[in-house]
Amino acid sequence: MQTVYRFEIKPTYQQQMIMFQTLKLCRNLYNWALSERQRVYKETGQGLSYNKQQNLLPAYVKEHPEYKEVHSQVLQDVLRRLDYAHKRFFEKKAGYPRFKNRDHYNSFTYPQVDTVRKTFAKSGYIYLSKIGFVKMIVHREFEPQKVSRANVKYHGGKWYANLTAEISAPPAVGGVNSNGKSVGIDVGLEYFAVLSDGTFIETSKHYRKAERKLAKLQRRLSRKKKGSNNRGKAKKEVAKLHAKVANQRKDFLHKASLTIVKNYDIIVMEDLRIKNMAKNRHLAKSIHDAGWGQFGGYIRYKAERHGKVHVKVNPNSTSQECLCGAHVPKDLSIRIHRCPVCGLVEPRDLVSAKLIERMGLSLLAA
Ligand SMILES: [Zn+2]
Structure with a gap:
């Protein structure tokens, strides 16, 4: 089962500058990818899948060298996020994806923390690729080795790390239904x-x-x-x-x-x-x-x-x-x-x- 730990993080001024820039680049990528989906749909009547968009990503980064400053998996996650928004729309669970302004795009995600051995190598810090070791306020226990992804969020003037972890579920206690509800x-x-x-x-x-x-x-x-x-x-x-x-x-x-x-x-x-x-x-x-x-x-x-x-x-x-x-x-x-x-x-x-x-x-x- 999955759980999400949320810790406040305290980036240095320098790190914050990079993080704000990362947010901006991710948002621009999201909006570009959305407009591409719309354009292709208008021209061909066909949708643009996540895989196709991901294949276009290297060319996009080449054209916009500032994107080299953002971890590639973080960029892939932007496209995945857009794809998810489209899926929700087609399942009638949400409205049509919108272009995001600054207020509505406030996080970026490292989808595969476990491959980056460094992430929690320094106690009291989280390592964010391209940003560095950022101070993290660990106010409750967690098992670093179980964290699979890290979402970095800016909210109310503060930064947070939302860490998704796979924790072992104890066997269900008698009388507890498991229904996916x-x-x-x-x-x-x-x-x-x-x-x-x-x-x-x-x-x-x-x-x-x-x-x-x-x-x-x-x-x-x-x-x-x-x-x-x-x-x-x-x-x-x-x-x-x-x-x-x-x-x-x-x-x-x-x-x-x-x-x-x-x-x-x-x-x-x-x-x-x-x-x-x-x-x-x-x-x-x-x-x-x-x-x-x-x-x-x-x-x-x-x-x-x-x-x-x-x-x-x-x-x-x-x-x-x-x-x-x-x-x-x-x-x-x-x-x-x-x-x-x-x-x-x-x-x-x-x-x-x-x-x-x-x-x-x-x-x-x-
Ligand atoms: Zn309404």
């Missing part, structure tokens, strides 16, 4: 989580009640005089309820995550560490901010244990886009997504969940 999960404010198949998961009522009570006790505690008997008592009470709420939260999260892991084989979530929730001022005090991170962690380790695939995607555009590809901006107060382009009207979290699923699947297939 995929799901996208959007965590939100209205519901704890919304699944792409239309399942809405609510936070348990007990938990909410306990949480409100805790907030009340905490307020009362803050009014008590320091050093007083009453304050000591109130403090104990708060601590007790705190533990209770934490337990209830854990219990709820365990149940919710286990249900999901049992029912789906490929589970796609947003990277919650970078999901921007600060827009809502009530949120900081909500259970959610504590709950989501934990939820993501539970899903991940349960998925690994049950031999399921867990993919994290970038939360950047998942709330502002339509399934048709149109940009549909909406602030948090707007709960219903209405697309002026394709006419889709659905709860916004559901649309997000579907987008998340789609992004995860394309990440796995790319």
Whole structure:
């Protein structure tokens, strides 16, 4: 089974310049390859396959010597990406591939890391051919020798390495179905989580009640005089309820995550560490901010244990886009997504969940 590790990388200024140039060249190649496909189709009525385009690549590079600065496999991957976009279109899973501008082309991929023995030779670094050893923040364990491809992405002013690894799947635990079903999960404010198949998961009522009570006790505690008997008592009470709420939260999260892991084989979530929730001022005090991170962690380790695939995607555009590809901006107060382009009207979290699923699947297939 496959998993994707995502690590932030810290290129030097010099390396960044090369990386931005690589992005630009890859994007130009993508757009050129797309226009070639369109031209050939117009002239002959025939499609241009990935293989044919790949055969044209050396001549293209010869004509544009700046491409010598990009690893050849990275360039091949650009063509593969375009081919995949076309396949999705023909399978009616996506719109017709578009020309990419700078904002919509923000990653490049080394598709065969394992042949490059050097990739993880230096601890704390990733070796990117033509770029060099780039510092990598390894915040969780991973097995370098299992990484098969590396995707380098620029997002929100930072660079990331998305490493696809083949990890051995433990035998499925009893009762766990293997059905190839995929799901996208959007965590939100209205519901704890919304699944792409239309399942809405609510936070348990007990938990909410306990949480409100805790907030009340905490307020009362803050009014008590320091050093007083009453304050000591109130403090104990708060601590007790705190533990209770934490337990209830854990219990709820365990149940919710286990249900999901049992029912789906490929589970796609947003990277919650970078999901921007600060827009809502009530949120900081909500259970959610504590709950989501934990939820993501539970899903991940349960998925690994049950031999399921867990993919994290970038939360950047998942709330502002339509399934048709149109940009549909909406602030948090707007709960219903209405697309002026394709006419889709659905709860916004559901649309997000579907987008998340789609992004995860394309990440796995790319
Ligand atoms: Zn639409």
